[in-house]
Amino acid sequence: MPALAVAPPSGVEAPSWLLLDGDSGQVLAEHDADQRRAMASLTKLMTTFVVFRAIEAGRLDWDETVTVPQAVREVAGDESKMYLVPGERISIASLMRGLIIASANDAAITLAVAQAGDISRFVAEMNQEAARLGMRDTRFANVSGITAPGHYSTARDLGRLALALTREFPGYYQISAEPVFRHGQFVKHATNLMVGGDDRSVDGLKTGYTSAAGYCVIASAKRPQANGGSRRMFAVVLGADSDLRRFDDAKVLLDYGYNRFRNVQLARAGVPFGDLPIWKGASDQLGVATDHDLVLSLPDDIDPKGLRSELVGARAPLLAPISAGEAVGSYRVLLGERVVASGALYAVEPVAEGGFISRTVDAVRLLFGGGEPIAVQGDAPLASRG
Known part of the structure; x- marks a missing residue:
C-alpha cells in the first residue's frame, strides 16, 4: 500500500523511478512506475533468483563445477562478460559472483544451461517466477538483458523482485557488496559505483545499460535507526541519461526515504494482535495474530499514536473448535478514516469445544440474536514506535 501523501522528492531526472521500503513493503514515492521499459542487465536479478531457487531445491550446488557451454560464443564483443571459454570448468559460486558483481553475460548463459539444460527452458522458469511474484x-x-522484442519490465515490478530476492535469499548481499571480481587474469570492479562509495550503507543490488534501456540501477541501502535497529530501502531508477545521473537519482531517493519517513511495527508474526469473540468453546475469546511482521511506513510528521485497529471475524458466529493457525478473520489499521494497512488474522492457539452446559447457553444466546458480526476496535498495538 502506498505511503501517506508527502511532498515528493525533488531533483530526480530519470523518466521512471520508484522508492520502496524493504521492511514495510510500501512504495514511498514513484514516477511513471508502471511504464513498460527495456531493463538491460537488471534482468540478471531474475536470473540470480532462479539459480538461488535451484540451489535451495538441491538441483544445483554452490560448490558444484560445471562446463561452460558453446552458447557463450554468442556473447557479443561489446557485452559485459568474464571471458569464459567453451569447455572450461568453473564452479557455480564463481559464476554467481561473475553474474552479480561483473554483470557477466557469459556467466548468465552458463548458469542457465547448467540449471535447465538449455536457455529457453530457463527463460520459461524466469517468467513463471515473475508470475508467482505478481510481476x-x-x-x-x-x-x-540484451535488447529483444517482448523483453520488458517496470520500476514497480523490479522493486517487487528486489524485495523478494532480499527476503528469500539474503545471501545475495554477501556477493553484491563486494567491490571487485576476479577470475583468472580477468579483474572487474563492481558495476554499481555506489557500492564501496561515500555512502557505506549501499550494498547492492544491480545496474544495467543498453541504448534502448538507458542507464538503470536498483540500489539497496541498509542504515541504522534511532531505535537501535536497521532499515532497508530500495531505489529503482530506469532510463537515466548518463552513468552518474542514475546514481545521483538513486541517492536522492534513498536520502529522501530515510529522512522523511519512519517505520512503526504494529505486530510480530504469531504474537497475539488482539482477541475475537468465539462461541461454544472452552474459552469465549480467541487470540489472533498476523502470519508476518506488520510494519507501516509513516511520514515523520504523523503521530503513530493516532492509529486504530479493527479486527473482524471471518464468519458470524465464530464457532469452536478452532485449530491453531486457522484463518479466522481480518484486520484493518486506520489513521482517521483512511485504511493504511489490512490483512488476514490467524488463531494463535487452538480452542476446543466447550462442555455441554456452555454450548447449550451459547446456543440459546445465538437464538436470540447473538453472534452477529462484531468489529473489535482499539488503538493499534504498536510493538515498536521507533
Whole structure:
C-alpha cells in the first residue's frame, strides 16, 4: 500500500523511478512506475533468483563445477562478460559472483544451461517466477538483458523482485557488496559505483545499460535507526541519461526515504494482535495474530499514536473448535478514516469445544440474536514506535 501523501522528492531526472521500503513493503514515492521499459542487465536479478531457487531445491550446488557451454560464443564483443571459454570448468559460486558483481553475460548463459539444460527452458522458469511474484508487467526473453522484442519490465515490478530476492535469499548481499571480481587474469570492479562509495550503507543490488534501456540501477541501502535497529530501502531508477545521473537519482531517493519517513511495527508474526469473540468453546475469546511482521511506513510528521485497529471475524458466529493457525478473520489499521494497512488474522492457539452446559447457553444466546458480526476496535498495538 502506498505511503501517506508527502511532498515528493525533488531533483530526480530519470523518466521512471520508484522508492520502496524493504521492511514495510510500501512504495514511498514513484514516477511513471508502471511504464513498460527495456531493463538491460537488471534482468540478471531474475536470473540470480532462479539459480538461488535451484540451489535451495538441491538441483544445483554452490560448490558444484560445471562446463561452460558453446552458447557463450554468442556473447557479443561489446557485452559485459568474464571471458569464459567453451569447455572450461568453473564452479557455480564463481559464476554467481561473475553474474552479480561483473554483470557477466557469459556467466548468465552458463548458469542457465547448467540449471535447465538449455536457455529457453530457463527463460520459461524466469517468467513463471515473475508470475508467482505478481510481476504483471514483465516478460523475459533472455537471461542477460540484451535488447529483444517482448523483453520488458517496470520500476514497480523490479522493486517487487528486489524485495523478494532480499527476503528469500539474503545471501545475495554477501556477493553484491563486494567491490571487485576476479577470475583468472580477468579483474572487474563492481558495476554499481555506489557500492564501496561515500555512502557505506549501499550494498547492492544491480545496474544495467543498453541504448534502448538507458542507464538503470536498483540500489539497496541498509542504515541504522534511532531505535537501535536497521532499515532497508530500495531505489529503482530506469532510463537515466548518463552513468552518474542514475546514481545521483538513486541517492536522492534513498536520502529522501530515510529522512522523511519512519517505520512503526504494529505486530510480530504469531504474537497475539488482539482477541475475537468465539462461541461454544472452552474459552469465549480467541487470540489472533498476523502470519508476518506488520510494519507501516509513516511520514515523520504523523503521530503513530493516532492509529486504530479493527479486527473482524471471518464468519458470524465464530464457532469452536478452532485449530491453531486457522484463518479466522481480518484486520484493518486506520489513521482517521483512511485504511493504511489490512490483512488476514490467524488463531494463535487452538480452542476446543466447550462442555455441554456452555454450548447449550451459547446456543440459546445465538437464538436470540447473538453472534452477529462484531468489529473489535482499539488503538493499534504498536510493538515498536521507533
